[in-house]
Amino acid sequence: MQRHQDDYLAEYRSLKLTRDSEGVLVAEFHSNHGPFTFTAQDHTEFVDAFYRIAQDRANKIVILTGAGGDFIPYIDFSSFGNVADPAAWSQVHDEGVQIVRISQHTRSDDRGHRGTRPCALRVCPTCQCDCGSRGCDLPRYSALRRRHCARRWNFHCLEFIALEQDEQRLSC
């Protein structure tokens, strides 16, 4: 599915997103354009905001800052409701977990870069390991066993494996 990737830039109440022609995105925390007071609504919105920022390859560099010479100087605890209530805290927990995991879980779904990756690439760009060709005795993974050794293998290799499988399917 293709969608306009920059439709999120004006989407968030407390995160001002400004991108210049070079692709430098300044993400500024603010409350009414002044120093930022962090609320429960922001906690929810930022999960989406940072997901969209990470997904958009037009963002070449991200500068994270805050308005009024501060970063995150205040927090509105009352906006989170009763934090002693497990139901209230469960949402905080889930959003916190999502915001750090989401960009990884969606990497293999982000097909925007597929066309720009050179098809001739045959060494995993993450583990950079070609030990399979040198008789390495470590366990190896995937349909392309020789390119991902257990020593340096990690989840970014999954993306590469998926990409390679796509290429084979497409007879690229």
Add this chain to the structure above:
Amino acid sequence: MLNPQPLTARTAHEWGVVSEVVPNGKALSRARELAELYLKAPEVTRRNTRVHFIQPLKERIVREVGYGLSLEGASAADLVKSMQVKSEPVAQKGKVA
């Protein structure tokens, strides 16, 4: 954390919490300078360099954030409880008696 004190920029720098200290109000312009410098590297090189250096940090955060938030939630509940106890000292004594 049990004796929270403001941390000066210089101390944060000595501890390795921040990589550079600039005069007040200059952080954003310095960040833009660095961005301009980084943009001179080819895009894939730039992206993969970042991936390489944040990888171990990201793995730790992904592993520990759920547990950390659970500890934070339980500590928040404990804090609320202790504030309730402090605000009702008479009722507490009454209950004990």
